[in-house]
Amino acid sequence: MAMAPQHRSHLTRIAAVGFTLAGVVSLSACAGGGGEVNSEYGFVTAEQDPESTITVWVDAAREPIATAFQEEFPDVPISIETYDGNAGGSGSFQTKMALFDQSGEGWPDVVFSTQTNDASWAAKETNGVQAFAAPLNQGYFDTDFLDGFTDGALDPITVDGTVYGLRNDLAPVSLWYNETLLTEFGYDIPTTWEEYEALGEKLAAEHPGYILGSVGDSFVGTYVYYWGAQAPIFQLDGDTFSSNFEDEHSVAMTTMLDNMVANGTLITDSVFSATFVENYSDKIVAIPGPAWYAGAIFQNPDNVNADPGEFGVADPLYWEGEDQVTGNVGGGVWYASSHSTNLDAVKTFLEYVTASETAAALATGLPAYDSAASEWLAAQAESGFFVGDFEGAISTAAASIWSGWGFPNFSPETAYAEVVVPALSEGTPIADVTGDWQQKYLNEAQVNGYTVAQ
Template sequence: MAPQHSQTYIRTAAATVIALTGALALSACSSATEEVDSELGFVAAEQNPDAEITVWVDAAREPIATAFAEENPDIPISIETYDGNAGGSGSFQTRIALFDQSGEGWPDVVFSSQTNDTSWAAKENAGVQAFAAPLNQGYLDESYLDGFTPGALDPMTVDGTVYGVRNDLAPVLLWYNQDLLDEFGYDIPETWEEYEELSDKLAAEHPGYILGSVGDSFVGTYVYYWGAQAPIFQLDGNTFSSDFEDPYSVAMTDMLDHMVDNGTLVTDSIFSATFVENYADKIVAMPGPAWYAGAIFQNPDNVNAPAGTIGAANPLYWEGEDQVTGNVGGGVWYASSHSENLDAVAAFLEYVTASEAAVELATGLPAYQSTADSWLAGQAESGFFLGDFEGAMSTAASSVWSGWGFPNFSPEVAYAEVVVPALAEGTPIADVTADWQERYLNEAQINGYETAQR
């Protein structure tokens, strides 16, 4: 059941927008030079409650958008699928820039898999106000925004203004196959050191079984380096820095090279047919984000593990160091500041984050607290996952390392262009870290950041 405040929130938003429309009669093409309304925090277009809203989603979010359309037949909606800016493709920013140039055509809502998109979506472009509408300056009700898990909206907050709502949390934890651990006589590793030690035992005693993959750009960057507190992707004000010589960075590079060499880390993408065919039943343990729950282990097209075999444990950390972890995305919904039907946009945002459908269609840990509680309760009741699933998820969600940066470009692109080809050729990661770092620094400079190489 949706939170009790939902209908009140929608009515409040509607009243605000209608009042502003009558008082201001603002134009649809919002210029950054027009007077910003203090009750919204942006220049609103002239509102039309019958205007169709256009929503961009990736394939995974299409079901929740479709569910909204079916449950709200009175709201005209057009659902368009795109890549979700996956892998830092830049498609979201590129397409919005074209609409900024033409002064029309913007979508009303956009889902992005990249939390770093806020850094550009919150800025004006060529004299046109920022695409992302400020959400906590009077547009969305505070009681709704306060319902998100503490910290969930931090990556979308710039100078105290919230520019997007989080779809899900994606902290990294350790997934394990209890049947294989029992069969081989192994314990669940708790530290990166124990994880590496387990790799040597596994390689020697049960070759062919694995502890994960480094074939995806999000895994190499977010799961391993972010989780290791490696300062390879940091932002301080307008200064970007990347340090592959830091002890944490070196230790993680060495560990990954060692485990690739002994065969317990493979270079296949976890979404590839070869990975599913060769390793679906050979994963002994694997660090990965919360959304592996539905996208990997409960997915008929992926690992599709039998119920009662997979468990979730606390994130790995360096022995004697802070018990922190990485984060892999956790998609974001952006409302367009140019929308002509802000009421419908508000209703859509609440539906996809805080409704019963948001619980039923979630593949990972929802960012909205009540939705997360219901989803976790449902997982516990189903008995699909072993161990303290809820405890591990909660621990991971509250342990994400704060040292990672959010500039307006993705760390995944450089990994895909430099590291993945090197691994395919059998080249150790350590041999290409200089090129990897240079790629980051160059991209930062292209995007207008000062750089500091450490």
């Protein structure tokens, strides 16, 4: 099990993560209602029992790595439970923890969430109950281990200098392309959003039925397209939330998506639906998507299940003449419970699932830990499954995430699912519902206690 941090791999860095280290933090900040702060870890710890079983919550995709840990560490008592992983911004993670807060017991020791915005609530005391998420950089984890994460990976889960979770993977958006079809049709790989839209017009006219993507998933519409377009529709400045659909970037992306849906090169089926697999697996000319599309879409026997050498990945799309940035689709997070009675076992588990060779081998996307990321990228490149400069394109994307997206304690996906997806299914352009979409965001922000910028 290779867990020694590898300081600074060939991966281009995203942004520096500032850590504020302290041996002891204030009781009001971390204790949340009683007990003494453990000066070793920086939060109030429960009475420890090295024999107690740790309960780990994972989604189905993370169950294999949890099972691998169970097999490799038979002496560590562990119970693995699956749940929806908070997918689609379901809020199940927060809802369930609130119930345990009320009863004062029952918290799992480790929770995996597909969302990167949970730290905004998991790091806060609730009704006198200590925050669920344990501070990780106040002494619980060694600085050397935390420094092994790709710079910027822990930013979304860092609150006032304190790290509250460990990123499982990075999910930068790149452009996946079908080398076979591009060659057959005589098309070049688009490099800008403008070229992408122009390719859609040409494809619709010359090869109707072939596609350049889908807008049927809430994570695609929000993170892939609008985040990647630098559209300021989901921003947070301190405690002030804002959403601007009239910005030129927002308008341009809305117009592009409506045009491509109208000509049929963007479809409204979910990329995980049976209809997508049946009707479009062999008709994808190109598709913008996160790094985890590698395993979840193209190498997945239940999805596209592409042939080796059929697909490649290129640098992210960007607006011509503007910053070459991209969006990010999740990149799940592991949280340690501050209430755990076996923190040593929790630490061993978290180091394994983020930084071990097994974690790299089982990853379907780009690991957030540098050494694991290097191993995964090298394995993908050496396999020859994808054509082109796989390692270079993914690394470029990982270093190009647009910093303007916000991380409040609610997900941008729910409003898209409730407003945009039904409109698209009825043939209504996105431009016709951006007002309702925006209002949904503003309402959610207000309900969650944010100041709403008008």
